[in-house]
Amino acid sequence: MSEPALEIRNVDKLYGDFHAVKDVSLTIPAGSIxxxxxxxxxxxxxxxxxxxxxxxxxxxxxxxxxEVSALKVRNRIGYLPEEKGLYKKMKAWSVIAYFATLKGMGxxxxxxxxxxxxxxxxxxxxxxxxxxxxSKGMGQKVQMLASIAHDPEFxxxxxxxxxxxxxxxxxxxxxxxxMADRNRTVIFSTHVxxxxxxxxxxxxxxxxxxxxxxxxxxxxxxxLPRRVRIExxxxxxxxxxxxxxxxxxxxxxxxxxxDEGRAARWELRIAEKADxxxxxxxxxxxxxxxxxxxxxxPSLHEVFVHLVGSGVKEASFR
Amino acid sequence: xxxxxxxxxxxxxxxxxxxxxxxxxxxxxxxxFAFVQVPKYLEKKGTPQRYFILIDQSGAFEEIxxxxxxxxxxxxxxxxxxxxxxxxxxxxxARQAGGKKIDLEDIPAPDVSGGAEQFLEEFAESxxxxxxxxxxxxxxxxxxxxxxxxxxxxAEEYKEPKRRYVRVAVPESVDPEAGTSVISEALKPFLRxxxxxxxxxxxxxxxxxxxxxxxxxxxVSRPGQPPVTxxxxxxxxxxxxxxxxxxxxxNDIRNEMNREIRRKAxxxxxxxxxxxxxxxxxxxxxxxxxxxxxxxxEKVSMADFLRQWAPSAFVYLLWISIFTISQMLLSNTIExxxxxxxxxxxxxxxxxxxxxxxxxxxAAIGLVMIGTWIGSLVAILAWKAGPEVEFxxxxxxxxxxxxxxxxxxxYFVLGYLLYAGVILTIGSLCNTLKDAQNYMGVVTVIMMxxxxxxxxxxxxxxxxxxxxxxWIPIYTxxxxxxxxxxxxxxxxVIGTTxxxxxxxxxxxxxxxxxxRIGILRTGQPPKILELxxxxxxxxxxxx
Numbered sequence: 135m136s137e138p139a140l141e142i143r144n145v146d147k148l149y150g151d152f153h154a155v156k157d158v159s160l161t162i163p164a165g166s167i168x169x170x171x172x173x174x175x176x177x178x179x180x181x182x183x184x185x186x187x188x189x190x191x192x193x194x195x196x197x198x199x200x201e202v203s204a205l206k207v208r209n210r211i212g213y214l215p216e217e218k219g220l221y222k223k224m225k226a227w228s229v230i231a232y233f234a235t236l237k238g239m240g241x242x243x244x245x246x247x248x249x250x251x252x253x254x255x256x257x258x259x260x261x262x263x264x265x266x267x268x269s270k271g272m273g274q275k276v277q278m279l280a281s282i283a284h285d286p287e288f289x290x291x292x293x294x295x296x297x298x299x300x301x302x303x304x305x306x307x308x309x310x311x312x313m314a315d316r317n318r319t320v321i322f323s324t325h326v327x328x329x330x331x332x333x334x335x336x337x338x339x340x341x342x343x344x345x346x347x348x349x350x351x352x353x354x355x356x357x358l359p360r361r362v363r364i365e366x367x368x369x370x371x372x373x374x375x376x377x378x379x380x381x382x383x384x385x386x387x388x389x390x391x392x393d394e395g396r397a398a399r400w401e402l403r404i405a406e407k408a409d410x411x412x413x414x415x416x417x418x419x420x421x422x423x424x425x426x427x428x429x430x431x432p433s434l435h436e437v438f439v440h441l442v443g444s445g446v447k448e449a450s451f452r
Numbered sequence: 453x454x455x456x457x458x459x460x461x462x463x464x465x466x467x468x469x470x471x472x473x474x475x476x477x478x479x480x481x482x483x484x485f486a487f488v489q490v491p492k493y494l495e496k497k498g499t500p501q502r503y504f505i506l507i508d509q510s511g512a513f514e515e516i517x518x519x520x521x522x523x524x525x526x527x528x529x530x531x532x533x534x535x536x537x538x539x540x541x542x543x544x545x546a547r548q549a550g551g552k553k554i555d556l557e558d559i560p561a562p563d564v565s566g567g568a569e570q571f572l573e574e575f576a577e578s579x580x581x582x583x584x585x586x587x588x589x590x591x592x593x594x595x596x597x598x599x600x601x602x603x604x605x606x607a608e609e610y611k612e613p614k615r616r617y618v619r620v621a622v623p624e625s626v627d628p629e630a631g632t633s634v635i636s637e638a639l640k641p642f643l644r645x646x647x648x649x650x651x652x653x654x655x656x657x658x659x660x661x662x663x664x665x666x667x668x669x670x671x672v673s674r675p676g677q678p679p680v681t682x683x684x685x686x687x688x689x690x691x692x693x694x695x696x697x698x699x700x701x702x703n704d705i706r707n708e709m710n711r712e713i714r715r716k717a718x719x720x721x722x723x724x725x726x727x728x729x730x731x732x733x734x735x736x737x738x739x740x741x742x743x744x745x746x747x748x749x750e751k752v753s754m755a756d757f758l759r760q761w762a763p764s765a766f767v768y769l770l771w772i773s774i775f776t777i778s779q780m781l782l783s784n785t786i787e788x789x790x791x792x793x794x795x796x797x798x799x800x801x802x803x804x805x806x807x808x809x810x811x812x813x814x815a816a817i818g819l820v821m822i823g824t825w826i827g828s829l830v831a832i833l834a835w836k837a838g839p840e841v842e843f844x845x846x847x848x849x850x851x852x853x854x855x856x857x858x859x860x861x862x863y864f865v866l867g868y869l870l871y872a873g874v875i876l877t878i879g880s881l882c883n884t885l886k887d888a889q890n891y892m893g894v895v896t897v898i899m900m901x902x903x904x905x906x907x908x909x910x911x912x913x914x915x916x917x918x919x920x921x922x923w924i925p926i927y928t929x930x931x932x933x934x935x936x937x938x939x940x941x942x943x944x945v946i947g948t949t950x951x952x953x954x955x956x957x958x959x960x961x962x963x964x965x966x967x968r969i970g971i972l973r974t975g976q977p978p979k980i981l982e983l984x985x986x987x988x989x990x991x992x993x994x995x
């Protein structure tokens with residue numbers, strides 16, 4: 135599978151005067167897990183709908199599984215929309231089977247597959263329950279299973295984790311990893327960074343309709359200065375003068391002015407090319423007694439805040 | 453196409469599981485059943501016995517009234533005997549006895565030219581002979597005896613209906629010799645129900661009191677003289693009752709008394725009463741003929757009667773079914789929309805397939821419903837008709853051989869598609885049923901028109917009203933169905949139907965466009981202006 139699962143070129147979407155998506159380009163290789171991150175209203179769902187050809191872009195081109203129209207390959211795509219809902223009066227298995235038949239499966243095969251999936255993911259006892267009798271989390275799992283029952287090559291999940299408890303969030307992660315293991319391509323959108331951090335190969339970061347970042351998680355982290363966390367009872371002011379150190383910040387409340395005996399935690403942001411080892415050495419040379427020294431990667435959350443900026447916070451709540 | 457079929461099948465199967473569908477399915481047969489059965493049941497068991505007081509101070513009418521009420525009762529006995537015979541007759545025995553085949557074409561129609569009133573009167577007056585014969589030859593016993601050979605072996609025993617009106621004695625507290633105003637004053641507590649009268653040791657409510665004053669013969673209105681009651685301010689016979697709806701007793705007594713004073717008038721004029729009776733029974737034969745029928749068979753028959761009125765029934769059926777399944781379509785669409793299932797669907801099927809599937813699935817529901825209704829109607833008719841099963845059979849044949857059924861089918865499909873287009877548009881624009889109700893209100897009002905005109909159109913089937921409505925596509929199915937019996941001009945049939953088809957296609961096409969945009973919308977339904985813009989965009993070929 136050399137051709138990319140998805141190619142988006144210079145796509146714009148306008149709703150009347152509202153510019154929902156601005157000039158987004160993106161290539162997703164087959165067999166990867168790709169996270170769409172961004173605050174509310176960033177345009178994630180709009181992009182997803184355009185990929186599925188539920189709506190059409192105002193400008194630009196989208197190719198899914200090598201086809202210009204997602205409709206041609208819709209049986210090879212699975213989709214879980216952002217707002218979850220099921221036919222209330224249908225039984226769990228028959229909802230799954232129905233959506234699977236719409237994706238081209240035979241009626242009988244779809245039914246078997248539905249029971250198989252329900253059993254595999256712990257919902258066997260609810261197979262014959264009407265969906266409005268299920269809890270929200272269970273309903274969401276059923277819908278997830280409905281979207282992948284036909285074993286699609288390309289799965290698009292809009293906010294798959296929202297509304298799930300931690301245990302079920304893990305189940306959801308497992309489902310996603312299972313698919314990736316079988317060389318399926320998965321896109322999911324979320325605004326919870328931890329999920330993305332744990333399971334994504336690559337991420338797309340969006341804000342206000344624009345692509346802010348697109349790449350691997352490691353690349354994303356590299357956009358922030360690396361940092362070193364130290365714990366010491368000694369003053370650390372002199373470290374700030376080093377060339378390799380960008381700045382020093384206290385991690386717990388009163389930081390440096392603490393008592394002699396009590397250790398304080400500090401975070402040193404270091405220059406991009408700096409060697410953390412040399413910082414350690416500098417500490418020794420300056421007689422700073424360290425209780426701990428760790429190289430801390432920035433979290434995706436920090437990357438997010440850094441890249442998206444605090445302005446978005448206001449924008450998203452407007 | 454496969455997807456459209458899958459959507460249709462799901463919509464059909466799921467709608468068929470709803471309570472609403474089953475209620476709709478069974479309500480109609482239940483109503484017909486009740487319509488046929490309840491009056492009979494009431495007559496048998498439910499009709500309350502009513503107690504009345506008769507005070508005849510003149511003494512001239514008491515006997516006559518008693519006799520008259522007895523005759524009315526015997527008439528009911530006769531009717532119930534006929535019903536009993538029909539219900540319990542055995543087909544084979546009737547056949548062996550050389551029973552005649554029934555052909556609706558030969559059964560004269562109840563008077564078609566007059567209104568319902570004349571028809572009823574006709575019925576009641578047409579067989580005084582039958583009653584007299586019945587009474588003369590021994591009444592109920594004779595009838596049962598003669599019926600016996602034709603009854604089924606397991607026929608239940610005949611039960612005579614209860615007497616509807618039972619005369620009771622005047623309460624002791626009331627002086628029957630007093631003036632009518634005194635008596636009526638004394639009886640008021642009984643008539644209002646605050647006091648009960650004793651009948652066979654039980655307390656009963658007094659239903660009515662009939663007071664005939666001593667000088668009643670002096671109060672009779674006679675032609676050529678000013679009405680005495682008007683001059684004197686007196687009432688004549690006083691019929692007191694708290695129940696103003698059931699006037700049977702009132703009418704029976706009045707008729708008997710009128711008959712009696714007329715008899716006396718004949719005598720006074722020196723006429724032979726029996727001769728007058730005979731004369732009163734002379735009648736002119738009056739046939740209603742239809743110029744459109746074959747020579748020798750022009751007489752308007754029961755079959756014609758059916759043909760005349762069946763279209764109205766079909767309009768009603770058409771209206772109910774379109775209205776019912778439109779509602780289903782609406783709630784079905786809104787469910788998918790409010791649950792956001794629509795997005796998953798649209799990632800699997802095109803909006804066109806989705807729409808087609810929905811239309812077909814719900815149409816199938818409608819057809820099943822109508823099929824059941826017509827089927828149950830025929831079944832109930834057949835069952836109720838007893839040995840005259842052939843009646844229902846023939847009724848069905850009449851319908852089958854007319855162009856009513858195919859017309860009904862065509863107008864159902866077209867009418868449904870037209871309204872469904874509108875409904876789907878509404879459904880795709882609204883997120884909740886509540887939003888949709890606002891739009892549906894308008895649709896309902898528009899849909900009321902054929903209901904209101906339904907009874908006027910058959911009277912003037914090719915008149916201005918009928919013609920105008922026929923040319924308005926949203927009313928074409930109803931109006932044309934209504935006019936079917938009157939053979940509307942071919943040009944109009946084809947013209948209006950063509951216009952209907954064109955409109956339906958246009959509406960469906962347009963609603964498909966709006967459906968596509970609207971179906972993913974959330975939040976408030978769009979403004980009319982916005983809708984108009986979408987429609988315009990669609991026409992210009994954008995979207």
